[in-house]
Amino acid sequence: MTFPSLANSQVASVEQQQAQFDAYVKKLRSEALEKGYDAALIDSAFATIEFKPKVISADKNQPEVKETLETYLPKRVPQWKIDRARKLYKEHKQTLEEVADKFGVQARFIVALWGLESNFGRIQGGHPVISSLVTLAYDGRREALYKRQLWAALDILKDGHIDLEHFKGSWAGAMGQTQFMPSSFNAYAVDYNGDGRKDIWTTEEDAFASIANYLKSVGWNDSLTWGRQVKLPEDFDSNAILQRGTRSHKQWLQYWRESERSLAQWQALGVRRMDGSDLPQRDITAAMVMPDNVDGRMYLAYDNYKALMNWNRSYYFATSVGYLSDRIGYPPVE
Numbered sequence: 001m002t003f004p005s006l007a008n009s010q011v012a013s014v015e016q017q018q019a020q021f022d023a024y025v026k027k028l029r030s031e032a033l034e035k036g037y038d039a040a041l042i043d044s045a046f047a048t049i050e051f052k053p054k055v056i057s058a059d060k061n062q063p064e065v066k067e068t069l070e071t072y073l074p075k076r077v078p079q080w081k082i083d084r085a086r087k088l089y090k091e092h093k094q095t096l097e098e099v100a101d102k103f104g105v106q107a108r109f110i111v112a113l114w115g116l117e118s119n120f121g122r123i124q125g126g127h128p129v130i131s132s133l134v135t136l137a138y139d140g141r142r143e144a145l146y147k148r149q150l151w152a153a154l155d156i157l158k159d160g161h162i163d164l165e166h167f168k169g170s171w172a173g174a175m176g177q178t179q180f181m182p183s184s185f186n187a188y189a190v191d192y193n194g195d196g197r198k199d200i201w202t203t204e205e206d207a208f209a210s211i212a213n214y215l216k217s218v219g220w221n222d223s224l225t226w227g228r229q230v231k232l233p234e235d236f237d238s239n240a241i242l243q244r245g246t247r248s249h250k251q252w253l254q255y256w257r258e259s260e261r262s263l264a265q266w267q268a269l270g271v272r273r274m275d276g277s278d279l280p281q282r283d284i285t286a287a288m289v290m291p292d293n294v295d296g297r298m299y300l301a302y303d304n305y306k307a308l309m310n311w312n313r314s315y316y317f318a319t320s321v322g323y324l325s326d327r328i329g330y331p332p333v334e
Contacts, residue, residue, distance in 0.1 A: 021051040024138045028150070037154055044164060045130050045157060052135040055127065058171045059136060068292045069319065076116065076320045077327065085115050085324060086332040095205050099192065103212035104222045108332075109304075110211050112324040113311070114177060121177040124201065125170035129153050129182070133173045149173055152182035161189070161198045176200030177207040178214075188214040218310040219303065224284065226308065226322035227301035233270030241288040241298070249313060256306065260287045266300060291315035 025046060032042050089096060089111050096107040118124050133153055137146035153173070157164060169175035173182065178200045180189060189198035192209035199206045242259050261269075263286060267279045271288075279300070286300040299305075299319065308318035327333070 018051060021135075021138055025049055025134060028134065028137070028147075031147075032151075032154065035151065037158065041154065041158055045154060048128060048130060048164060049134050050128070050131045051138070052127070052131050052171075055132050055135045055171045056139050059139065059141075067316065069297050069316065070292075072316050073320060073323055076316075077324045081115055081119075082324065082327045084120060085111050085328045088115075088120055089328060089332045092204060092208070096208055099205070099208045099212050100222070103209065103216045105212040105215045105220050106222055106325070106330065108325040108328040108330050109215065109226070109321065110208050111328055112321045113211050114207065115324060116317070116321060117179040118177045121204065121207065124168070124176055124179070125174065126168050127171050127173075129167050129169045129173050129175060130164075132169070132171055133182075136172070146173070149182045152186050155186055156182055160196075161185075162201060166201065177204070178210050180210065180214075184214070185210075188217060214311065215304075215307050218307045220307045221303055224302045224304050226304045226318075226325065227286065227289070227299045229274050230266075230279075230288075230298050230300050231272050231274055231276065232298055236270060238290075238294050241290045241294075242301075249310075252309070252313065253306070256287045260285045262286075263300070271300065289315060289319075291319055 029042055029046050032046075033039065089107065093107075096110060099105075099110065100107040114120055130150070130153060133146050133150045137143050137150060153167070156162065157167065167175075170179065174180065175182070175185065178189075180200060185198070185200065188210055189200055190206060190209035190213050191198045192205045193203060195203075197203075197206075198210070200210050242255055263279045263282055263284060266286065266288070271279060273279060284302060286302050287305075289299045289301045289305065290296060291299075301318075305318055305322070308321050309315075311321075312318065
């Protein structure tokens with residue numbers, strides 16, 4: 001009896017997977033037609049689809065690095081990024097402040113998100129969006145999610161906001177200078193310059209307005225900042241703190257509501273600014289956030305922090321946006 005060589009079995013496995021993928025794409029094409037997408041659009045978009053094993057590998061093998069804010073912030077917000085953020089704020093000052101006034105979102109937060117999501121537009125990803133989304137849907141672990149993103153991506157092409165050749169993003173399908181997923185693009189992207197296209201890839205004013213529109217839509221309040229680092233008394237009850245951990249957004253909001261107190265109440269509990277002085281005397285509420293649990297930095301987080309957590313439900317990400325916005329300053333620090 002003879003057995004196939006390992007090399008031959010690997011070839012067979014690759015061929016089998018490609019055949020399964022091709023059958024899945026054929027099924028998706030039928031679904032797209034049933035949804036009413038134009039056959040010519042489907043033909044052009046689906047003709048470019050390729051199976052991307054590296055996308056599945058990236059999704060399954062995202063690095064699990066043990067970080068603290070002490071190690072994370074210097075890497076995510078190095079001095080060169082702060083310097084560049086200040087420089088670009090000044091270069092785009094007129095547009096940024098027009099957008100800020102229109103949407104009610106401070107310009108420094110727009111710049112901070114721009115810088116952290118795409119390095120001010122420099123790093124947008126070179127993966128074909130359609131192929132990435134179809135590959136991730138085919139993988140099956142979050143098929144419904146990525147099929148919704150695929151239909152949203154077809155809507156973007158149908159509406160002419162970008163052509164298929166340039167329709168690229170991250171391996172997960174996040175796009176442009178804002179790194180919006182297709183569904184977020186359709187919900188929040190803005191044609192600020194009025195050229196008929198919501199161009200978050202090459203048009204800064206559209207990207208700025210899209211960031212601001214997103215934040216406004218999830219409850220941003222430009223009379224507030226994001227939060228502040230604080231000191232706790234030695235006998236502080238840590239049960240009043242939002243501890244680090246994975247939760248659904250609904251659970252997280254419930255936990256926020258349970259831990260929220262007025263600044264006067266936090267003052268009475270012994271919470272102080274980092275220099276030891278009293279908290280601001282404002283009639284607003286805040287939740288205590290500790291991204292690294294009881295041994296790490298503590299922050300009083302205002303409602304705008306919740307808006308940043310809508311963007312990306314990560315204490316580290318939300319805190320880094322706030323931190324960079326503070327370092328940018330208003331007006332930007334010289």
